[in-house]
Amino acid sequence: MTACGGSGESDSADGRIELTISTFGEFGYDELFAEYERDNPGIRIIHHKTGQGGPYHEALFTKLGAGSGLDDVVAVEEGHLSDVLASSSRFQDLADIGPSSVTPDRWLDWKYEAGRDKDGKLVGYGTDIGPLAMCYRKDLFEAAGLPSDPEGVKPLFADWDSYFAAGDRFVRDSGGTAWFDSAAQIFNAMQNQLPTGYLDRSDTLVVESNAAIKRNWDQVTAAVEREQSAGLVAFSNEWNSGFKSSAFATKTCPAWMLGVIEEQAGPEHAGQWAVTDAFPGGGGNWGGSYLTVPTQSDHPEEAAALAAWLTAPEQQVKAFRGGGGFPSQVEALDAPELLAATNDYFGGVADGELFAAQARKVGNAQYKGPGDGKIQETASSPALQAVEQGTAPEDGWRQFVDAATRIAG
Known part of the structure; x- marks a missing residue:
């Protein structure tokens, strides 16, 4: 039998309601699903897990457009969240159908706010985040005459001016x-x-009218012309190899990047990479996801209850220990298990405590309108790559603006 939301009717022969959930990458939820089923014997969870986020989100939007095929709970990565929020009518308002005990103060303010559409509808419960710190190669810093201990390098990463100035010194030496x-x-x-990002809250493209975007462009491309960039496309084979070949000395480091560095740099570079609780401009976030409940779900209230439980601080700490991302919940950031976490590859740094502090430095959630992620992926990034390959910065800027204009329509 197919149950309607909240009807209590069963989907399966054993009398349980089946809840489907789709995720990508590693959320650390496998053991949590078994725990939830033990505590909720009337629920059976079916997990659909995809390795890569790109194909996963392509399929998500195809199913969303078709009006069928989506699971009861659907994970959405923050880079694609703007397009989900633009279609918020296709998703349940979790503030309405979720457990009343789930209140906004569960999350860091900026994480909660980013999961709401322009009208205040809560489309997603926040899972993990990617608070930013700076990673760097201690041995390469020492060879170039730069300070290498985590406290000593902080002035180099105080702001973007000091960061690029240190880059000039490093490249020279x-x-x-x-x-x-x-x-x-x-x-x-x-x-x-x-x-304000690429689009303002009226979904108007502001790439040309927002002078701060052009200032950032000029500063980065000037550093490229001064040979500070390795010119590697992130997550390409060449980028992966760059960690082993010591092709660059610093890396913008969300919490999850430490695992990527360890995997790609290999055991021969253990202890040479370090991370410090400093980031130019004070802080930021890169990455993290949300759990949503599409209106397609036959069990919206049960699905919302599962999503609420998975995003509770206790479960997110367990997910973190199980290989998932860094928690976004306020209580989780004070959890002893999180604060005691250390990373041997990075010299035994207390990375749990470090990234908890960085998460609290993030300011208000930047509004991201429809197409924001696509502008980043297919407009700004290719234009910057063109500059790295010899295109003049002003010509690259025009390429960026033209591509962004086409995307924004």
Whole structure:
């Protein structure tokens, strides 16, 4: 039998309601699903897990457009959240159908606010976040005559002016190693710190009218011309290899990036990478997801209850320990298990405590209108890559503006 939301009728022969949930990558939820089923014997969870986020979100929007095929609970990565919020009528308002015990103060303010549409509808419960710190190669800093201990490097990362000034010194004295991996990675971090992003709250493209965007562009591309960039496309094979070949000395580091560095740099570089609780401009966020309940769900209240439980602080700390992302819940950031976490690869740093502090430095949630993620992926990033390959910065800027204009319609 197919149950209607809240009807209590069963989907399966054993009398349980089946709740389907789709995620991508690693959320650390496998053991949590078993725990939820034990505590809720009337529920059976079916997990659809996809490895890569790109194909996952392509399928999500195809099913959303078709009006069928979506699971009861659907994870959405923050880079695609703007397009989900633009279609918020296709999703339940979790503030209405979710457990009354779930209140906004569960989350950091900026995380909660980013999950609401322009009318205040709560489309997603926040899962993890990617608070930003700066990672760097201690041995390369030492060879170039720069300070290398986490406290000593903080002045280098105080703001973007000091960061690029240190890059000039490093490039001069390092013998050819680049300061950072990719212009797009730096520009995206700077862009996300601005009060207004690529689109304002009326969904008007402001790339040309927002002078701060052009200032960031000029600063990054000037650093490219001074040979600070390795010119690597993030997550490409060449970028992966760049960690092993010591192609660059610094890396913008959301909490989840530490695992990427360890995997790509390999055991031969253990202890050479370090991370410090400083980031130019004060802080920022890159990454993190939300759990949504599409209106397609036959069990919206049960689905919302599952999503609420999974995003409770206790469960998010367990998910973090199970390989998932860094928690976005206020109580989780004070959890002893989180604060006691250390990272041997990065010299035994207390990374749980470090990123909890960085998460609290993030300001208000930047509004991201429809197409924001696409502008980043297919407008600004390719234009910056063109500059890294020899295109004049002003020509690259025009390429960026033209592409963004086409996307924004």
